[in-house]
Amino acid sequence: MFGGGGGMDPRKLQQMMEQMGIDMEDIDAEEVIIRTPDEELVFTDAEVQLMAAQGQKTYQVVGEPESRPRDGESTAESEASETTEGDAGDDADESSDESGPVTISEGDIELVAMRAGVDEETARQALEDNGGDLADAVDQLE
Structure with missing residues (x-):
């Protein structure tokens, strides 16, 4: 917090703070x-x-x-994200055998892109690779 401390030794600064x-x-x-x-x-x-x-x-x-x-969109994204995560657990067997396309929301893509520090196309691909699972997608990219 006190970067440099005005030339004061950090240990001495820590001691003074403890005394106070x-x-x-x-x-x-x-x-x-x-x-x-x-x-x-x-x-x-x-x-x-x-x-x-x-x-x-x-x-x-x-x-x-x-x-x-903070408009209605961010709340909707949160709810969509929760629904996607909840549904992923119920349909885990179906998504793992790739019987159908996984629906991935723009909010999920933005969240993974921000969290992993990648572009949205890379985030989308990671979500597709991981059946829409946000945590797995971020783990893959980190």
């Missing part, structure tokens, strides 16, 4: 989402620090967020 009753710890966060009435700010691979002092906890998030609008 300030505890800091890094949090191994995979994703941070901040929701406002108009948008969602999604941080992937963000650095998150927790600072506890005088009974208060402060979280610091460092990273570059992706901005998503």
Whole structure:
């Protein structure tokens, strides 16, 4: 959090913070989402620090967020994603023998592309290869 510390030794800075009753710890966060009435700010691979002092906890998030609008579409995408995941469990045998095409939503493609850091065509192919399973598609691409 105190990168460089103005030339102060990081260990000395840590000792001073402990003397003042300030505890800091890094949090191994995979994703941070901040929701406002108009948008969602999604941080992937963000650095998150927790600072506890005088009974208060402060979280610091460092990273570059992706901005998503919060209109009816994002809720529909979430529901479609949940439905696809739920249905995948029921139809797992059918999709594994490739008896029919798997329906993949644009929201799922965007989610896999963002999460794996690839273009949408690559994300679509990974979803098709994995029968529409989001987690497996991301695992394949990472």
